[in-house]
Structures are given as C-alpha cells and as structure tokens.
Amino acid sequence: xxxxxxxxxxVLASGDWLKVAPDRVADFLGECALIRSNIELVAxxxxxxxxxxAHVQQVSERLRNIEDAAALDMPFRDHRKSPADGP
Numbered sequence: 001x002x003x004x005x006x007x008x009x010x011v012l013a014s015g016d017w018l019k020v021a022p023d024r025v026a027d028f029l030g031e032c033a034l035i036r037s038n039i040e041l042v043a044x045x046x047x048x049x050x051x052x053x054a055h056v057q058q059v060s061e062r063l064r065n066i067e068d069a070a071a072l073d074m075p076f077r078d079h080r081k082s083p084a085d086g087p
Contacts (some may be wrong), residue, residue: 004038006031025073032067039063 001009008031008070011018020028035042043059 001035001041004034004042006034009035020070020073022073025070029067029070032063032070036060036063036067 001013003058008018008020008028015035039056043052046055
C-alpha cells in the first residue's frame with residue numbers, strides 16, 4: 001500500500017490502532033478511494049483465481065465498513081453514489 005502512496009492504511013498493517021483526526025477524514029476517504037481503485041493489487045494472492053477473488057471480496061467488504069464509519073464524521077457529504085446517480 002505504501003507504494004500507492006497510502007499513509008493511513010500502513011498503520012493498520014503494523015498492528016497499531018488507526019486514529020484519524022476530524023480535519024483529516026476527507027484525506028482518509030481519499031485514501032480509501034485509492035485503495036478501492038487498486039483493490040486487485042492490495043488483496044492477498046490466492047492459490048487460484050477463485051481464492052484471490054474471495055480475498056478481493058473480503059477486502060472490499062472490510063473497506064466498505066471503514067468507509068461507512070469514516071463518512072459518519074462527514075455530515076452532508078456522502079462519499080458513495082446511489083444507484084440512481086448512474087455511472
């Protein structure tokens with residue numbers, strides 16, 4: 001993740017708790033978007049394409065939980081698009 005320019009998520013990889021100051025939540029959500037756009041690269045490789053796909057799904061679900069929690073600190077700014085917004 002560091003090679004992508006991530007600064008928040010490597011803290012989690014080291015086993016430390018990650019705390020994001022309120023004035024850095026927008027930056028953190030930007031990093032979440034960076035990770036999501038490179039999720040195939042950051043998800044662990046598996047022994048087969050099927051197991052890698054499972055890892056991608058797991059990372060995606062956990063990332064969504066993190067994004068949702070971070071978005072709670074940003075009232076009136078939902079970082080997700082609704083299905084009605086279109087592509």
